[in-house]
Amino acid sequence: MASLSLRQVIKRYRTGKTELQVIHGVNAEIADGEFVVIVGPSGCGKSTLLRMVAGLEEISGGEIAIGPRVVNQLEPAERDIAMVFQNYALYPHMSVFDNMAYGLKIAKVPKDEIRTRVDKAAKILELGHLLERKPRELSGGQRQRVAMGRAIVRQPQIFLFDEPLSNLDAKLRAQTRLEIQKLHRELGITSLFVTHDQVEAMTLAQRMIVMNAGHMEQFGTPEEVYNRPATTFVASFIGSPPMNLLHHAPGNRPGQILGIRPEHLDVASDGWPVQVETVELLGAERLVHARLGDEALIVRLHEGEGAPAVGSTLTVRPRQDRLHAFDATTGQRL
Structure with missing residues (x-):
């Protein structure tokens, strides 16, 4: 596990002679073991910020540090992170066990260690009875749990979640939120979770980053953000109604x-x-x-x-x- 530091993080895109800045100097110190949600409307830059932490987007300015290491120049595989996506990205021809074990096999982890890690993750996520099934035999919620299991077995320093519940219906979203909370309590791994759903943010976050047009409008606990919004944007975005x-x-x-x-x-x-x-x-x-x-x-x-x-x-x-x-x-x- 590790802390995560965002220091004056900037992202610019260049098209010909035109330069567009989409992330404007984000600063956030995320403690070891903390669960932080990045929330904001579509197009606000929240997924771009997450992808920069993952190494899937280059940083135009500033620093990102995982623990004591500045990771700006490191490839995703060198950052010791695990990411859970919106679309699950499971291999359809592989069993649940093989989907969860695939990354460990590529990393040449010994077979006994792979079995131990997969069995432990499957127990936490209540997937033990599904390990021999293929993804097509699973519900949407079960597929999402397999995707989370694949991240867990990596034993990363940081979990990154990119709108992982968007494809689920309302009842499953609520149920999976509870599972994610339980997972975080059991594993205690630093987590960064992106969502456009402010209810999801309020229920999951220990602290939350509210983004608007590439700017971090506020960083605080759900109670702080709700009771003392820093801007009119935060006041109008957080809270239903x-x-x-x-x-x-x-x-x-x-x-x-x-x-x-x-x-x-x-x-x-x-x-x-x-x-x-x-x-x-x-x-x-x-x-x-x-x-x-x-x-x-x-x-x-x-x-x-x-x-x-x-x-x-x-x-x-x-x-x-x-x-x-x-x-x-x-x-x-x-």
Whole structure:
């Protein structure tokens, strides 16, 4: 196992005379054994950053270190990492055992050692009864576990996960998230996990890197990112539904954006009068989509609170200790 350091990491692509910078000076110190999630929308640079750690993309500037070694010039095979991809990349003609053992055979690991490592990984991932099957005989979730097993047997210093759950349905995604958490607790290997799904990020991460257009907007625990977003982008991206960001709320100052999460608006006899447009029923709670003047606003109502009629006026009071202020020009937290 090892720590992972990203120091002013930059990525540029050149096409003819044109140069495009897609990663802008990312800095992050990831501790030995830590599980860090890189999250952001499509095209934000999160997979590019992961591929630079893996050695699949060259670094245009800065340093990447695994433990004490700067790995900028090292080939992927020399970095002692194992990667789990979105598409599983299993050999269809090989059994589960042979898929998991393939990398060890290429590395000329002794047969007894291969059997021991594969059996241990199969036990952890509950694949023992599937070792003789071919990938076509497996479900999507089982194939993903085989791909993780292939990474585990390598006994790497760092695991890299590139959106590994994207091909699974919602139920399997939730189940596999729990398996990944369990796996990390058992193995304790430093892990970097890329996803565009902020719920996935919040549930898996010990700390998370929030990316936007090649910039690292925030690096912190899920609680820090949710409760004290560093920018309006983070506030709007993390949270389902996202934070309300208001330019013209009562009491707001010029040049400032006021932020309030939907669950921190309480129905009250006095406060902000909002016009109800639609009401979403989500099991034990409801989301009220409304307007405060000319701005959209979402209010989360919990079980037992009556649903307002569409077209009616609802009065809500923001919790003062849960208000957030952002600079209207830069989007930075004030």
